[in-house]
Amino acid sequence: MGKELLNLYYEAIESALQQQISRLDESHTALYYQMLTYHMGWTGEGAGPDASGKRIRPLLVLLTCASCQADWNLALPAAAAVELIHNFSLVHDDIQDHSDKRRGRPTLWAKWGVPQAINAGDGLFVLSNLAITDLGANYDADLVLQVGQVLQSTCLDLTRGQYLDISYEGRNDLRIEDYWPMINGKTAALLSASCMIGAILAKADGATTDAYRSFGHYLGLAFQVQDDILGIWGSEAVTGKSVSSDLLVGKKSLPVLVGLSKKGKFESRWAIGPLRVDEIEEMAGLLASEGGYEYAHNIAEQMTDLAINSLREANPQGEAGDFLMDLTDKLLKRNS
């Protein structure tokens, strides 16, 4: 896919997002609007593409729709909706994790306090729901309701995953199996829904829609495991985070759960309490030597294969189809 066409997608996504968020562009709630445009990466310190994130989910909606040979322009409100949901969850997640930085910038709660940040997250979710109702201008109401149903079930999965993630904090009895329901809700569900919705709006048949759903699901799992690996063994230079920061905050990522299950030196040290900065490099090495890296890497490869098989089954057409394949490849071989 040409870079020009890709830019067309990206510009259309930003424009659709701006249209939704502009519902709050009113003088008496100016700061509320400012919080959202700051979070989306459009305004304030460090604004720009790096502050906006990759927009993977809306891109998946549009590419899937186009790969089913339908007009992706009509699906733009759905693309905006999935990205707004993603961002609503990020804003609340940052409060829940007490993370004061995202993409190198202060998070909403760090800048404007927890109460306003909770409300800003709620606002992004409402805007996502309004974006879905906007689909009514382009599609039959029945189809819009179907999309809404898929998306809201996905959001329920998101909150289930988030519940598990929070409940895992401070628990040292977790098994490797506990990883999957959390990650399924937190990451795979929305990527899966994004692909499924693209196919639904293209009025693809049931088997094709299901294949795209599977593609998004496995892509999400592979993406998350890859993220977990980078969170421990990605070099500072390539991730933009501090080295091994996931170990520092005690994140229950897949490699860590593998390490804990080994009941070796990694587990012994982990059980005592939070790791110190000066131990991180050694602990990352220890975790690798106890098999945490290899296990996660193998899983990421398996999930990638499953994603690619599902995508082949979906039989995507045209340039958009080629790009879905490219995107999968890039996301899973990325080092940031």
Place this chain on the structure above:
Amino acid sequence: MGKELLNLYYEAIESALQQQISRLDESHTALYYQMLTYHMGWTGEGAGPDASGKRIRPLLVLLTCASCQADWNLALPAAAAVELIHNFSLVHDDIQDHSDKRRGRPTLWAKWGVPQAINAGDGLFVLSNLAITDLGANYDADLVLQVGQVLQSTCLDLTRGQYLDISYEGRNDLRIEDYWPMINGKTAALLSASCMIGAILAKADGATTDAYRSFGHYLGLAFQVQDDILGIWGSEAVTGKSVSSDLLVGKKSLPVLVGLSKKGKFESRWAIGPLRVDEIEEMAGLLASEGGYEYAHNIAEQMTDLAINSLREANPQGEAGDFLMDLTDKLLKRNS
């Protein structure tokens, strides 16, 4: 309206709510489900009708629908949706206000921490959206989309009101006029939408739907002003709260804004900093003597008149219509 018929409504509302929340009744997220059933007043310490609240909003949906001579049973998912939205906003509001008690019981964040309470509130909002899609079983998809659109615009108003409420904290330059956009979003919008949705689902004509919308709007404003009065001058015995607790927490209610605008003794003391418990009774008296009570009481009466006029214009039919009139009367003459 007979007490028996009223009980039928209440039982149907609880049952519809339980049906929506049961989507989360799964063994691996048992505590998440428990948080929601606790918040709804069904389980845990102090469970029972007093812990559930008045269910005014779903009752308005059903009574409006029945007053338009349509089958209110079909509207039950919408009734559940408005109550779930109300409760989502309460859960987040309690975190934002740092309130550790609601209806005499510990709030969600006080029991399970802020991260889980944010997530539980998010979950209630998602369940509300799913309840709306459930309407598709009983109504045309176009009508369901219309209801969704009304409800989501209302939720955006809710977040606008909440933004203003939070932003008013610590501000001493507020005018009486600043009260209305806050209260419009925080209270009137959802009561108004509840009545409007009942009429929409009954397929009432535009003028009738609009009259019900106005009824809910003025009912909401009157209700909130009455609440403000009770929050300062309601006796502990009848409100179940500590006397004058709104003054203690520094809430920018209508009587307080009136008092501040007078630039008298009340304002002088308020400007210095938070009131002490031993000053509350005197300050409540001072505020009354400077006109805060009378102003608010007059406004509550004006709004009540506007609500009753709108309701007459809507021309509600049958027992449900009589009960809407009774309910208005009771809500606005309540002392708790």
